[in-house]
Amino acid sequence: MPTADHNATLRRYQALLAPGTPIREGLERIVHGRTGALVVLGSTKKVEKLSTGGFALDVQFTPTALRELSKMDGGIVLSSDFERIIAAGVHFVPDGDIGTVETGTRHRTADRVAQQTGLAVVTVSASMSVISLFLDGQRHTIEWSEQILSRANQALATLQRYRERLVETSRNLSMLEVHDQVTVRDVALVAQRLEMMRRLDIEMRAYVAALGVDGRLLELQLHELTLGTDNLTTALELDYRPDETDQLEFRVAALSSLGNSDLLDLTSVARTMGFDGSTHLETRLSPRGYRQMAQLTRVPPGVGRRIVEHFGSLQTLFGARTADLQEVEGVGETRARMVREGLARLAEQVYSEQLG
Numbered sequence: 001m002p003t004a005d006h007n008a009t010l011r012r013y014q015a016l017l018a019p020g021t022p023i024r025e026g027l028e029r030i031v032h033g034r035t036g037a038l039v040v041l042g043s044t045k046k047v048e049k050l051s052t053g054g055f056a057l058d059v060q061f062t063p064t065a066l067r068e069l070s071k072m073d074g075g076i077v078l079s080s081d082f083e084r085i086i087a088a089g090v091h092f093v094p095d096g097d098i099g100t101v102e103t104g105t106r107h108r109t110a111d112r113v114a115q116q117t118g119l120a121v122v123t124v125s126a127s128m129s130v131i132s133l134f135l136d137g138q139r140h141t142i143e144w145s146e147q148i149l150s151r152a153n154q155a156l157a158t159l160q161r162y163r164e165r166l167v168e169t170s171r172n173l174s175m176l177e178v179h180d181q182v183t184v185r186d187v188a189l190v191a192q193r194l195e196m197m198r199r200l201d202i203e204m205r206a207y208v209a210a211l212g213v214d215g216r217l218l219e220l221q222l223h224e225l226t227l228g229t230d231n232l233t234t235a236l237e238l239d240y241r242p243d244e245t246d247q248l249e250f251r252v253a254a255l256s257s258l259g260n261s262d263l264l265d266l267t268s269v270a271r272t273m274g275f276d277g278s279t280h281l282e283t284r285l286s287p288r289g290y291r292q293m294a295q296l297t298r299v300p301p302g303v304g305r306r307i308v309e310h311f312g313s314l315q316t317l318f319g320a321r322t323a324d325l326q327e328v329e330g331v332g333e334t335r336a337r338m339v340r341e342g343l344a345r346l347a348e349q350v351y352s353e354q355l356g
């Protein structure tokens with residue numbers, strides 16, 4: 001199974017080979033010219049040791065140069081910053097004992113050179129018109145944008161549904177907060193939805209990286225769909241962190257350690273995010289009011305926090321009179337009235353949505 005390190009390195013190379021980059025442009029020209037290539041991404045002592053013949057060049061990398069030099073028999077070596085072509089027409093002689101499942105000589109060589117040097121090696125197959133990346137004994141096909149986009153669009157549709165569900169659960173939480181009927185289950189449900197979105201967001205970011213210039217629209221859509229989730233996460237943690245728990249011990253981010261099936265189990269979600277073993281899903285909770293206060297966009301965040309800290313709970317805050325609010329530093333008569341009216345509006349909204 002690929003390690004997290006392998007995945008991170010793979011992402012970096014996918015970005016390097018993404019549409020719009022000079023290397024990708026050169027590789028696409030080779031594909032369209034129906035020739036092949038073997039390109040070692042880096043020039044180290046280990047590469048030198050495996051290299052025989054060919055031409056030492058050390059010239060500026062350009063897509064055209066890559067295309068022209070790949071017409072020669074043998075492989076190409078790029079500098080470690082990928083800015084220069086160090087050699088071309090090189091015949092590589094890697095250790096034949098290194099295992100590989102590849103069949104053709106170009107691809108067997110690429111796999112072995114990658115394993116022996118620890119570098120990435122790219123091939124273009126002349127017979128199959130496929131670009132492959134060899135890394136740590138694994139072969140990854142570099143897909144065309146259309147293929148990636150079709151999967152990315154499916155993931156985007158799922159993310160859209162996740163967002164709708166998150167909005168729904170968060171609205172439901174607001175309604176329960178107004179009625180003072182929140183349970184651990186309701187908070188865990190919002191946290192679960194946030195984590196599901198985060199996981200899909202990571203997958204989508206990999207598509208965006210692999211798509212390069214073709215992924216710009218996707219990136220904008222992704223940004224739009226994940227907007228506000230960080231603030232919601234912070235507010236949820238501030239609102240429901242048990243009094244005796246340290247801030248770092250109550251975190252939605254802790255859910256990243258859960259496997260997919262455990263994430264579907266709300267009891268696991270509640271425990272993992274930091275509710276202690278004695279609470280169960282039906283345990284009643286009272287929010288402090290950070291999330292509701294953050295919805296009053298005209299109240300500066302610092303003042304909002306002070307107000308919430310002063311009253312200690314959303315229910316007390318809902319009951320506060322204008323005069324009570326004015327006891328908080330930074331809250332004059334006008335702002336106090338604004339807060340009261342704002343909170344009343346939020347509560348009314350909940351009631352009208354219930355009817356609707």
Ligand SMILES: Nc1ncnc2c1ncn2[C@@H]1O[C@H](COP(=O)(O)OP(=O)(O)OP(=O)(O)O)[C@@H](O)[C@H]1O
Nearest residue numbers: 036073074075091092104105106107109125126127
């Ligand atoms: N050891 C090597 N070092 C550098 N280049 C090599 C090496 N072995 C093969 N090649 C390159 O691969 C070409 C032949 O590839 P071959 O058809 O045998 O492999 P393949 O893996 O089936 O690739 P393709 O799918 O492109 O046909 C050679 O002409 C040469 O340019």
